[in-house]
Amino acid sequence: MGSNNADQIYDLDAILSELGQFGRFQIKNYILLTIPILVSGIYTISFVFTAANPQYRCFVPECENLTETTFHTEWLKNAIPYKNDEPTQCYRYENVHTNDTIIFNNGEEFCPSFWFERNEIQCNDGYVFNTDHRSIANDFDILCKDQWKLTLPGTIHNIGQFVSQPLTGIVSDKFGRKFAMSIGLLASVICGISRSFSPNYLWFVTFEFLDAAIGSAVFASAFILGTEFVNPSKRVLMSSIICSGYAFGEALVGIIAWNVLSWRRLLQYLYGPGLILIVYFWIAPESVRWLIAKGRHKQVEKIIKNAAKQNGVTLSDKSLAVLEANAIVSSESKTTGPKEYTLTDVLKNISMLFRIINCSICWITCVFVYFGLSLHSVEIAGNIHLNFIAVSLVEIPGYLATYLCLDRFGRRKSLCGSFILAGICCLSFIFVTNELLTVKLILFSLGKCAITMSFVVIYVYTAELFPTPLRQTLLGLCSMFGRIGAMVAPQMPLLAKLWEPLPVFSFGVMSCISGLLVLFFPETLNIKLPDTIEEAVNIGKKV
Template structure:
């Protein structure tokens, strides 16, 4: 007897499943607020050297502020004072001519900087003077944060398969809240980066568990809908971030603002059910029956206990070895699992690299940064809805391949598009960003469906780790424009097209039952060798031999 048989009895898509989506909505909204938070808290506002301590032999005090700036600071070609340099000595002759003083000797700022606070009250840059030769440190905080997400993906992937989805989710909530608020009170740059690493570690659990838990309670026909509906919370959170950042211009208060909703998530955690799939896979049939009965009651279906005794449920063949503890090693122990692990890792790495590479490289619409961020977030809505339509029409494999190939094509076209056709370039770039988002939405659902229940969270944790590695690499690729202007676009285009071709090697999961054990994956491989009557894309996840229903 398959788990889907039980799920059909209690309704695999009803009010119970919608409730799970709603309960997981708040933490999912928080994710983009933290993942993209560095755009605002690490922003570097316009700044210049502080000249308040300069004396100039007492002559400067007789000058107006504008005159003091003229004799003290060199200017750029656009007439704006340079951010990181000051004249070695006051140049009073500049008061009588319009020279920029570019040929005059300069030194680095001696007394700190003065910042333009019209947009931001406070940022990391203004707090710890992360400008000029320390400018890279403000961007490093994002890399450190995602390093925490990478570590959390591995840790929570293991913990979820060992201790269950629900309990691990609570631990993720608590870690994110504690370290999120603590980072807002950090009094040094080093302490802040450590706390941001820990915050990313905690948030990784929310990212992984929320997807898997909602999919494992969904029936075959509605997995795509559940996956896409859940991912729309990312778009909402992304748009909220623009509003929060506009209203809260102090970086400490902004961190606390985007972390606060997790307090509400902790309160709603009590109503989140454990995965009945995971409980049955770990010989906890009584608890699984309890949750299945709750699902049946909520969906107004007959109780499972009225048809199946818990002893009968405990005999379900969900786990190969009831005493075995599964780990990441099981992802590469057997031939078919090894193949799936390699292919999904390649795709995740390249999907993440392409998405963030495009996101960081698309020029704005000539609007302020808050409105631009809001528009970029809103663009992802139609991309996700498009992904849902094609996921059910042409299947996961073709949708994954198509979105990646088209993304690479858009980048490739813009390489040769004349720069004076900026409006055409903007449309193509925006289309590429939407397609890359559709590819990201697809890969989350696809990966969850490919891995068997006993190592599903480990599999998702591993692929998320590889994806975050791609996120860290994307900014480095963009730096290659100093070597050759077109090199970043060529790399991103090649990466997207290659990963699109690789995805064609994966099995199709449309309308196919989720695999429960590693043997389901390996057995389907053997069945494929001996049978030509079943399509290979379906055989991979649905063994040909049928189990007798009880």
């Protein structure tokens, strides 16, 4: 080892072990990192309620008073057609007795069936809503027309992430994880608050796109930051803790939306507190591994010595000598730092190219099945907010399973097993009749937990499969392809028109195929994170 190459002197995992596995310094930083993950869960899913399609029906002026009416009345089936035991939103029966007035039966409004013919006509007199919650459907008059405008914000959000994630990865690898995360947080807050003042639909979707495009850096940067700062034995624990914050963030959206009637006020409540997160520019930690890769050894020495002080440990003479030697090298020579890589360097390597393609396929499956199961979930309760909260929190057992399995069975077996389990649950779901509702609920919950586990494992796995200088760039690239799954998942109901079980069948088949493709990855359990392309290629090989 040449002493003039600072990067070769470090054994960072050994130094991190001396600092202690989970001391005061690490706990403080993980709390700081869990908050952006929780916020990311909030900001990613807010469109579910801001662009919700409320339950409504036609107002029938000859039968009710708009200021005093209720959504369900005894005479409603006489005036409005029903579908799936609910009144249709945009049609009513034609009144052939236009001169008749409301009849009251024991104080109740009553409209006899002979007033109406079974000829359906569109609503012309307004609507009666089954909820006091308002979404953009109310304010921008997206009722019974242009219904695609209510599904578009979700697609726009995922397109924003698809376009930006490789770019945010490059920014993170170039300027640091802390910079990318802090910029993403601030931009999301600005876009979210701006969206709450939208004067029209175009303004709303524009800022939805910008929110996703810039804010997508938050989750990936915080995750990479946490992964790079711990030694291999604690990466899984860190990943499970951080990802649980995402599920709680989603559930928090449901809780707040349940109690806030206006979508504008909802956005202000969700995004407003985020203004305080501007302090992350100063208090968030920077990745020690990234600093080493950039040759900023004086900052490395400062961070590690501060960590030792907070944890109440004394570094060995060997570790102190390494830190000081690298700091001297950093001061004396700015040009002898580690080799920089470009994306082209990785793509030229056949082994790395195959790894990227395989990883991208697994990401597409993960995101496709995860969002697909959420969109096709059975109703846990009639209240849409309670249903959403429950579907979010069912992910927590998946995170727990990740922590229990990942270090026992390794990354490859855990990812393969969780994919296969999700696939078996989806395929089995097809053959269970509606009479066995409990069995269907168990299969759904188990499948959602399994694909949630896959999501956590693939984040950990991707971070360990690629070299430090391009780690977040390649994570962003694979995650970008994953967004294809998120864009396709909402369209799955169209396949149900061809064959009702086809969407769930697609989830099951893709999960099983990806489970088999995982077997081509090398095992990364307890390995040192690769800092060069050569080290990444040689993972699992005896060299």
